[in-house]
Amino acid sequence: MQINLKIFRYLPDSGNKPHYDKYVMEVNPTDRVLDVLEQVRADNDPSLAYRRSCAHGVCGSDAMQINGHNALACKVLVKDLDSTDITIEPLRGLNVLRDLIVDMEPFFDHFRSVQPYFINDSELPADGKERLQSPTERERFDDTTKCILCAACTSSCPSFWADGKYVGPAAIVNAHRFIYDSRDTAATERLEIMNEATGVWRCRTIFNCTEACPRDIKITKAIAEVKKAIITGKLEN
Amino acid sequence: MSSFKTTMIGYVGYRGREGQISFLLHRITGLGTALFLTIHILDTSLVYFFPQLYSHAIDVYRTTAFGIGEIALVFSVLFHGVNGLRVAYVDLIAPKLWTIPKSRSSVRWTLAVTLILWLPAAGIMLYNILRHNYGLFGG
Ligand code: FES
Numbered sequence: 001m002q003i004n005l006k007i008f009r010y011l012p013d014s015g016n017k018p019h020y021d022k023y024v025m026e027v028n029p030t031d032r033v034l035d036v037l038e039q040v041r042a043d044n045d046p047s048l049a050y051r052r053s054c055a056h057g058v059c060g061s062d063a064m065q066i067n068g069h070n071a072l073a074c075k076v077l078v079k080d081l082d083s084t085d086i087t088i089e090p091l092r093g094l095n096v097l098r099d100l101i102v103d104m105e106p107f108f109d110h111f112r113s114v115q116p117y118f119i120n121d122s123e124l125p126a127d128g129k130e131r132l133q134s135p136t137e138r139e140r141f142d143d144t145t146k147c148i149l150c151a152a153c154t155s156s157c158p159s160f161w162a163d164g165k166y167v168g169p170a171a172i173v174n175a176h177r178f179i180y181d182s183r184d185t186a187a188t189e190r191l192e193i194m195n196e197a198t199g200v201w202r203c204r205t206i207f208n209c210t211e212a213c214p215r216d217i218k219i220t221k222a223i224a225e226v227k228k229a230i231i232t233g234k235l236e237n
Numbered sequence: 238m239s240s241f242k243t244t245m246i247g248y249v250g251y252r253g254r255e256g257q258i259s260f261l262l263h264r265i266t267g268l269g270t271a272l273f274l275t276i277h278i279l280d281t282s283l284v285y286f287f288p289q290l291y292s293h294a295i296d297v298y299r300t301t302a303f304g305i306g307e308i309a310l311v312f313s314v315l316f317h318g319v320n321g322l323r324v325a326y327v328d329l330i331a332p333k334l335w336t337i338p339k340s341r342s343s344v345r346w347t348l349a350v351t352l353i354l355w356l357p358a359a360g361i362m363l364y365n366i367l368r369h370n371y372g373l374f375g376g
Contacts, residue, residue, distance in 0.1 A: 068252035092247050093240075156251065158260060161244040205324050207256035207340045221335035224328060231329070 008089040029079035050100035060150030065089040070152040070212040091155035107151045110167040114175035119186035131183045141180040144173045146215040153209035159202045166202040169209035169219045176222040255344035266313035304366040316351045323347045
C-alpha cells in the first residue's frame with residue numbers, strides 16, 4: 001500500500017528550523033511504524049535520528065507521537081492506523097535533541113525522585129534468606145511492575161506539558177509499585193513525596209496516560225490509589 | 238519551545254479521547270464562568286458608584302449578542318459544575334470507574350446530563366430574546 005509519511009525533523013544549532021520531511025512510500029500493511037522509519041533511513045535519508053533497541057516492545061526506547069497519539073513505533077502496525085497519512089513526531093513536553101530523539105533526563109530525574117528501589121533495613125528472616133510474600137500480596141502491585149519507562153504516558157499528560165516539574169504518571173506508577181509492596185518499609189516517605197505540590201494532585205484524571213501505555217498498565221487507577229492512600233492514610237483500598 | 242506553546246499545541250494536536258475533551262471543556266467553561274463572574278461583580282458595583290451607568294449596563298445585557306452569550310454561559314456553568322462533580326466522584330468515591338471504558342462513558346453521561354439541563358434553559362432564554370428583541374410570539 002502507498003502511504004504519505006510526514007516526519008518531524010530538527011537539528012539544533014544547524015540553523016534550520018524544526019520542519020517536516022514528506023515521503024510517499026510503498027509499504028506492507030503489516031509493517032510496523034518502526035519498519036517504515038528503518039526504510040526511510042535505508043532508502044531516503046540516513047541522517048534521520050530516532051531511538052530503538054529491542055524492536056519488540058520490551059526496552060521502551062522508541063516511544064513517539066504517531067498520528068497525534070503516543071505509542072511505541074515497534075508495536076504499531078501501519079494497517080492499524082486506519083489512515084494512509086502518517087505523521088510521526090517526537091514526544092511532547094521533553095526537549096528535542098534531534099529529530100525524534102528527546103532529552104529523557106528530566107523524565108528519569110522524576111523517576112529517581114520517588115525512590116524507585118526496595119527499602120527495608122529490618123533484620124532478615126531467621127533463615128537469612130528472602131523475605132516472603134503471599135501471592136495475594138504480590139498481586140497487589142503486579143500491574144505497576146510492568147513499566148518499561150518509555151515515557152509515552154508522562155509525555156501524553158497535559159499537566160506535564162504545562163509544568164515539567166510535575167513528576168508525571170510514570171514516576172507515580174513506579175512509586176505505586178513500591179508503596180504497595182508488602183516487603184518494603186518506605187511507603188510513608190514515598191506518600192509524602194507524592195503529596196507534594198509536584199506530586200499526584202497535578203493529575204486531572206484525564207486518562208491520556210492510560211490510553212497511551214504500551215503495556216496496558218492501569219495508570220490512572222494507580223494514581224487514584226495513591227491519592228486515596230494519602231487522603232485516608234491507609235494502604236488498603 | 239515554551240511550556241505554554243507546548244501545552245497549547247498539545248491541547249489541539251494531541252489525539253486524546255473523551256478524558257482530554259472533557260478536560261479541555263472544563264478549562265474553557267471554567268474561564269467563561271470566571272469571566273462572567275468578573276463582569277457581573279463589576280456591573281453590580283456600578284449601582285453603588287455610577288447608578289446611570291448601571292441602567293446602561295442592563296440595556297447592553299438586553300441586546301441579542303449578550304443574550305446569546307448568556308445562553309453559552311449557562312452551558313459553561315452547567316458543564317463545569319456537572320463535570321466537576323464527575324471528577325470528584327471518580328477520584329474520591331468510585332474506584333470502579335478507574336478504567337478506560339468507564340471513564341469514557343462517564344464523560345458521555347456528563348455531556349448528556351449537561352445537555353438535558355441546558356436545553357430547556359436555552360429554549361426559554363432564546364424565546365425571551367425573540368420575544369423582546371424581535372417582537373415574535375406576540376412580544
Ligand atoms: S524498540 Fe524496544 S520497545 Fe520498541
